[in-house]
Amino acid sequence: MRISTKGRYALRVLVDLAEHQADDFVPLKVIATRQQISEKYLESILKVLVRNKILTGRRGKGGGYRLTKPPEQYTVGSILRLTEGDLAPVACLDQGADNCPRTANCRTLPMWRKLDELVNNYLDSITIADLMESPPAK
Amino acid sequence: MRISTKGRYALRVLVDLAEHQADDFVPLKVIATRQQISEKYLESILKVLVRNKILTGRRGKGGGYRLTKPPEQYTVGSILRLTEGDLAPVACLDQGADNCPRTANCRTLPMWRKLDELVNNYLDSITIADLMESPPAK
DNA sequence: TAATTAACCTACTATCCCAATATGTTTATA
DNA sequence: TATAAACATATTGGGATAGTAGGTTAATTA
Numbered sequence: 001m002r003i004s005t006k007g008r009y010a011l012r013v014l015v016d017l018a019e020h021q022a023d024d025f026v027p028l029k030v031i032a033t034r035q036q037i038s039e040k041y042l043e044s045i046l047k048v049l050v051r052n053k054i055l056t057g058r059r060g061k062g063g064g065y066r067l068t069k070p071p072e073q074y075t076v077g078s079i080l081r082l083t084e085g086d087l088a089p090v091a092c093l094d095q096g097a098d099n100c101p102r103t104a105n106c107r108t109l110p111m112w113r114k115l116d117e118l119v120n121n122y123l124d125s126i127t128i129a130d131l132m133e134s135p136p137a138k
Numbered sequence: 139m140r141i142s143t144k145g146r147y148a149l150r151v152l153v154d155l156a157e158h159q160a161d162d163f164v165p166l167k168v169i170a171t172r173q174q175i176s177e178k179y180l181e182s183i184l185k186v187l188v189r190n191k192i193l194t195g196r197r198g199k200g201g202g203y204r205l206t207k208p209p210e211q212y213t214v215g216s217i218l219r220l221t222e223g224d225l226a227p228v229a230c231l232d233q234g235a236d237n238c239p240r241t242a243n244c245r246t247l248p249m250w251r252k253l254d255e256l257v258n259n260y261l262d263s264i265t266i267a268d269l270m271e272s273p274p275a276k
Numbered sequence: 277t278a279a280t281t282a283a284c285c286t287a288c289t290a291t292c293c294c295a296a297t298a299t300g301t302t303t304a305t306a
Numbered sequence: 307t308a309t310a311a312a313c314a315t316a317t318t319g320g321g322a323t324a325g326t327a328g329g330t331t332a333a334t335t336a
Contacts, residue, residue, distance in 0.1 A: 001139070001140055001227060002139055002140045002226075002227060002228070003227050003228045003250075004322090004323065004324085005229075005323075005324065005325095006323085006324085008228060008230075008246065011246050012245065012246060015245045015246070027281085027282065027283090028282075028283075029282080036240070038324085038325065038326085040325075040326060040327080041324065041325050041326085043283080043284080044324095044325090046283090047283095047284075047285085050283090050284090057282090057283055057284080058282085058283075058332095058333080059281090059282060059283045059284075059331075059332045059333055059334095060280090060281065060282060060283075060331095060332050060333025060334055061280065061281045061282070061333060061334035061335065062281080062282085062333080062334060062335090063281075063282050063283060063332085063333070063334085064282075064283085065283085076249070088140075089139060089140060089141050090140070090141045090146060091143075092146075102174070107150070107153050107269045107270065108146065108149050108150060108153070108269060111214070111264060111269065112141075114260075115257070115260060115261070118256060118257070118260055119253070119256070119257065122252075122253060122256055123253070126249060131245045131246060131249065132245065142293090142294065142295085143294075143295065143296095144294085144295085165310085165311065165312090166311075166312075167310095167311080176295085176296065176297085178296070178297060178298080179295065179296050179297080181312080181313080181314095182295095182296090184312090185312095185313075185314085188312090188313090195311090195312055195313080196303095196304080196311085196312075197302075197303040197304055197305095197310090197311060197312045197313075198302095198303050198304025198305050198309090198310065198311060198312075199303095199304060199305040199306065199309065199310040199311065200304080200305060200306085200310080200311085201303085201304070201305085201310075201311050201312060202311075202312085203312085
């Protein structure tokens with residue numbers, strides 16, 4: 001991490017869908033307009049979410065997207081790890097990172113690990129339902 | 139943030155200099171060799187640290203770099219904010235970010251703010267002296 | 277069954293940032 | 307005065323981000 005538009009948009013879409021669960025399937029066009037996000041770009045993001053069973057897509061007239069689970073069952077962390085690939089604060093901690101020869105006596109690595117843990121724990125403690133309840137800042 | 143080599147290298151150099159305080163001025167070449175970092179690239183990083191009075195540079199034969207303060211007076215956070223420019227987890231929180239019109243009722247902004255606070259507080263709680271004492275991971 | 281709607285799929289592009297390199301200039305010491 | 311070393315400026319290659327563009331498949335509904 002740093003969280004890019006991909007992750008930020010994904011979260012906003014999930015909150016949007018959660019707030020419109022009554023509408024059954026919501027078309028991409030509607031979400032994009034409501035959230036002011038480019039349709040085509042959003043499409044590429046939702047594709048990932050569908051592939052990972054976060055959303056279901058229904059084709060054809062009357063189709064659109066829908067959550068597969070209730071909002072409180074999605075953690076922010078799990079969504080971001082999907083769209084961002086990795087939340088590690090340094091390259092050294094990326095999955096499949098070639099562990100450098102200095103790992104054994106690196107003075108800073110323990111700190112990065114703790115930071116990584118801190119961030120992930122925080123983001124895993126928040127659900128989409130929490131974001132819905134989040135009071136608008138004044 | 140995500141922390142790039144710039145910030146990671148800067149921290150490693152400061153720890154290195156802290157561990158060799160007795161040597162007075164340490165030439166770039168020596169640090170670069172010891173830390174296995176490209177000389178020229180490291181130079182550009184140290185320039186920032188000198189400009190911000192983190193280090194003093196002395197020119198000419200017998201010159202090099204030296205800490206301006208004892209190691210326990212540098213927080214990791216302050217160093218990273220210098221070299222990385224900003225530690226904000228999302229662009230929305232960057233300094234001088236054009237605050238988007240949805241700020242007022244953005245469902246996710248409060249979360250990003252808390253995350254930002256969490257990260258900065260953690261990194262500000264660690265000093266270069268702490269990193270020196272950090273036991274090598276086995 | 278034909279028109280329409282909307283998801284799905286593949287490929288391409290402009291821009292920015294990271295990480296580094298290259299070349300030179302100034303300053304101090306021995 | 308030769309040498310060592312910081313300081314300065316410009317350029318480059320690569321990869322990721324943030325999108326565009328155009329076409330294909332599937333489900334409604336008139």
